[in-house]
Amino acid sequence: MKQKKKCGVHGWILIGLSSAFLIVMLILPLIYVMVTAFREGWHSFSAAVTDKYAVASIKLTLEVTLITVICNTLFGIFASWTITKFRFRGKKIISTLMDLPLTVSPIIAGLIYVLTFGRQSFLYPYVKASGFDIIFAVPGIVLATIFVTFPFISREIVPVLTAQGTDEEEAAALMGAGFPMIFRKVTFPHIKWALLYGIVLCTARAMGEFGAVSVLSGHLKGKTLTMPLYIELLYQGYDFSGAFAVSAILVLMAVIILVIKSILVYKGKEEEL
Amino acid sequence: MGKKRKKKNVIPGFGVSLGITITMLGLVVMIPLCSLVLFSAELSPTEFLKTVTGARVLSSYRVSFETAFFAAVIDAVAGLVIAWVLVRYEFPGREIMNGLIELPFALPTAVAGIALTHLTTANGWVGSIFHRFGIEIAYTRIGITVALVFIGIPFVVRSVQPVLEKVDGQYEEAANILGANPRQTFCRIILPEISPALIAGFTMSFARGLGEYGSVVFIAGNTPFETEIAPLMIMSKLQEFDYSSATAIALVMLFAAFIILFINALIQSRASRIVSGID
Numbered sequence: 209m210k211q212k213k214k215c216g217v218h219g220w221i222l223i224g225l226s227s228a229f230l231i232v233m234l235i236l237p238l239i240y241v242m243v244t245a246f247r248e249g250w251h252s253f254s255a256a257v258t259d260k261y262a263v264a265s266i267k268l269t270l271e272v273t274l275i276t277v278i279c280n281t282l283f284g285i286f287a288s289w290t291i292t293k294f295r296f297r298g299k300k301i302i303s304t305l306m307d308l309p310l311t312v313s314p315i316i317a318g319l320i321y322v323l324t325f326g327r328q329s330f331l332y333p334y335v336k337a338s339g340f341d342i343i344f345a346v347p348g349i350v351l352a353t354i355f356v357t358f359p360f361i362s363r364e365i366v367p368v369l370t371a372q373g374t375d376e377e378e379a380a381a382l383m384g385a386g387f388p389m390i391f392r393k394v395t396f397p398h399i400k401w402a403l404l405y406g407i408v409l410c411t412a413r414a415m416g417e418f419g420a421v422s423v424l425s426g427h428l429k430g431k432t433l434t435m436p437l438y439i440e441l442l443y444q445g446y447d448f449s450g451a452f453a454v455s456a457i458l459v460l461m462a463v464i465i466l467v468i469k470s471i472l473v474y475k476g477k478e479e480e481l
Numbered sequence: 482m483g484k485k486r487k488k489k490n491v492i493p494g495f496g497v498s499l500g501i502t503i504t505m506l507g508l509v510v511m512i513p514l515c516s517l518v519l520f521s522a523e524l525s526p527t528e529f530l531k532t533v534t535g536a537r538v539l540s541s542y543r544v545s546f547e548t549a550f551f552a553a554v555i556d557a558v559a560g561l562v563i564a565w566v567l568v569r570y571e572f573p574g575r576e577i578m579n580g581l582i583e584l585p586f587a588l589p590t591a592v593a594g595i596a597l598t599h600l601t602t603a604n605g606w607v608g609s610i611f612h613r614f615g616i617e618i619a620y621t622r623i624g625i626t627v628a629l630v631f632i633g634i635p636f637v638v639r640s641v642q643p644v645l646e647k648v649d650g651q652y653e654e655a656a657n658i659l660g661a662n663p664r665q666t667f668c669r670i671i672l673p674e675i676s677p678a679l680i681a682g683f684t685m686s687f688a689r690g691l692g693e694y695g696s697v698v699f700i701a702g703n704t705p706f707e708t709e710i711a712p713l714m715i716m717s718k719l720q721e722f723d724y725s726s727a728t729a730i731a732l733v734m735l736f737a738a739f740i741i742l743f744i745n746a747l748i749q750s751r752a753s754r755i756v757s758g759i760d
Contacts, residue, residue: 215570218663223572226563232607233631234584237596240606244599279505287502294490294499302502305510311738313692315712316731319719324516328724331516355509377492387494409586416589418695419712423719436591436695443595443699455592462587469587470580 238459245456248449256453264430265438266457268346269415272434276353276414277407284361284406289395292369293377303366309358317355318423321348344426349434352420357413361406368402369395401476408472412465416458521732524725532729537705538714542733545711548622549690552629557683559630560637561675567638568645582638585631590695597628598700620702625710628696633686640682644675677752684745688738 215223246253256262287306291299309317325335325342335342342348380390418436425432433441435458442451532538567579585593601608601618608618618624648671656666694712701708711734718727 215572219566219570219572222562222566223570226559226566227574227578229559230563230578230581233634234581236600236606237593237631238584238588240600241592241596283502283505283509286498287506290495290498290502293492294495296490296495296499302506305506308510308514311688311742313694313712313715313731313734313738315694315715316692316735319715319724319727319731320513320517322719323520323724323728324513326724328520329516330519331512351509355513358509374492381491381493387492387497390492390494409583412587416587416591416695418589418591419693419716422694423716436589439591439595440699448599451595455589455595458589458592462584462589462592465587466580466583469583470576 238463241452241455241459244449244452252449253453253456256450257457259450261430261433262438262450262454265433265435265454268349268433269435272346272350272353273411273414275350276357277410279354280357280361280410281403281407283358284365285403288362288365288369288399289391292366293374306362307359309355314352314356314417314419315423318352318420321352321355321420321424343424344432346432348424349421349432352424353414353417356417356420357410360410360413361403364402364406364409365399368399372398401472401479405469405472405476408465408469412462415461517728517731520724520728524729528725529729529732532726533733537709538711538730540706541709541711541714544622544625544707544709545691545734546737548625548629548710549687549693552626552633552690553683553687555626555630556633556637556686557679560634560682560686561641561679563634564638564641564645568642582635585633585635590632590693591699593631594628594696594699597631597696598624601627601700619700620704620708622708624700624702625697625708628700629686629690629693632693632696633690636685636689637679637682640678640685641675644678645671648674677749680748681745684741688741691734691738691741 439451603612
C-alpha cells in the first residue's frame with residue numbers, strides 16, 4: 209500500500225488504455241451473450257433453457273463438476289500435505305507429474321484417454337470384460353475433466369503450506385496428536401482460504417471444459433452432452449438464440465464464481481494481516 | 482536448519498497420504514501417459530514422419546505457432562500495463578478491474594468462442610467497425626489471435642502483479658534523486674526486477690495458446706492451410722478414428738510445449754540464482 213500514488217496524466221492514460229482493453233476484450237463478450245440470449249424475449253429464453261436436452265446437459269455438467277471437485281479436493285489436500293510436510297526421494301517427480309496436466313493441450317488430454325481405454329489399448333480386454341463404457345460415455349467425460357483440473361487445488365495450497373513450514377505440525381505430533389487431529393486443528397486453519405479458492409477455480413474450469421470432453425464424449429444428445437458441448441451443437445445447427453441462451457447460464461455462473469473468488473481473496477488477505 | 486529433519490519425519494500420516502497421492506496420480510496421470518508412450522512406440526518411423534510433415538499438418542503447426550506467439554506478445558504488453566495500473570494507482574473501479582482479470586478462467590471457452598465470433602463478424606458490433614477499413618477479424622488468423630489474447634491475459638497479469646507489488650520503492654527513489662528520467666527508471670530499475678515474471682507469464686500464455694481449442698474453433702473458420710490449428714488437426718484425425726496420425730501430431734505438439742516450458746525454467750532458475758547471489 210505504501211507505493212500507491214495519485215495518478216498523474218500518464219497514470220490516467222494507462223488506466224484508460226487498460227480499461228478500454230478489458231472492456232472490449234472481457235466485458236463486451238459478456239454483454240453480447242446476455243443481450244443475444246434475451247433478444248427474443250424471456251419466453252424464448254426460458255423455452256431454450258427448459259428444453260429436455262438443455263436440462264439434461266445442465267444436469268450432466270453439474271454431476272461432472274461435483275465429482276471432479278470432490279476427487280481433486282481429496283487429491284489436492286493429500287498431495288500438498290505429502291509434498292510439503294515430509295522429506296522423501298522422488299518428491300520432485302511427484303510435483304512435476306502433478307503439474308503436467310496444465311501444460312497438456314485439452315485435445316491431447318482427451319487423446320491419451322482414448323489411447324488408454326480405446327480398442328487399441330492393452331487395457332481394452334479388461335475394460336470390455338467389465339462391461340463398463342468409459343470412452344464416448346460419462347465416465348470418460350469425468351476422467352477427462354479430472355485430468356484437466358487435476359493440479360488446480362494443490363497449486364493453491366502448496367505455496368501456503370511451504371511458507372508455513374512444519375514446526376507447528378511437529379510440535380503437535382510430539383505432544384501426541386494423530387494425523388486427523390493435526391490436520392484439523394493445525395494445518396486446516398492455515399489453508400482454509402487457499403483451499404476454497406482452489407475449489408472455486410476447479411469448479412469454474414470443470415464446468416467449462418470443452419476440448420478434452422469433446423474428444424471423449426460420444427456426442428449423444430441428452431446422454432453425453434455437457435453444457436459447452438450442447439452449446440456447440442446448437443451453434444452448429446444455426447440455433448444461435450438457443451446457443452446464447454444456454455451460454456447465458458454459464459456466463460451467470462462465471463460471474464458468480466468471480467464474485468466468490470474476489471471475496472475469498474479479500475478474506476484471505478484480511479486474515480494474513 | 483534442515484539437518485535434524487532429514488533423519489526422520491516426526492509428523493504422522495506419511496504412509497497414508499503418500500499412498501493416496503500416488504494412487505490418484507497413477508490412475509489419472511501415469512497410466513494414460515504410459516499408454517501414450519506405449520502407443521507411440523508402435524508407430525512406424527516412416528509413417529510418423531509422413532504424417533507430421535504433411536503439407537496440411539505443417540501449415541496447421543505454423544498457424545498455431547504464429548497466432549499463439551502474437552497473442553502472447555500482445556498479452557505480455559497489455560498484461561504488463563494492466564498489472565502496473567493495478568499495483569501503482571488508486572482509482573475508482575480498481576477492485577472491479579482486479580476481480581475481472583480471472584474472467585477468461587471462469588468463462589467456459591466455448592461461450593467465449595461463440596461470443597467473440599459473433600462480435601467480430603462483418604456485421605458484428607466490433608467487426609463492422611473494422612470491416613469498414615477492410616479488415617476482417619472472424620474466420621481469419623486475426624480472429625484466432627483475438628481468441629488467444631482473451632485466453633492468455635490472466636496468465637501475464639497474475640504473474641507480474643505480485644512481483645511488481647514487492648518491488649522496493651527505495652531504488653526508484655534513488656534513481657530519481659540521481660537524475661534518472663521516468664523511462665530510465667522503468668527500463669533500468671523496474672523491468673529487470675519483473676522480467677522473469679513477465680517471461681513466465683508470456684510462456685504460460687504462449688503454451689496455453691498452442692493447445693487451446695474451445696475458443697478458437699468457432700472463430701477460426703477452420704479453412705485448411707489458412708486457419709486450421711494443430712489441435713483441430715488432432716481432433717479431425719480422432720473423428721476419423723485415425724489414432725496413429727492423431728498421436729503423431731500430438732507428440733510434436735507435446736514436444737514443442739515441453740521445449741517452451743524448459744526454456745522458461747532455465748531463464749527462471751538463472752534469474753533466481755542472480756537474485757540469491759549464488760553463482
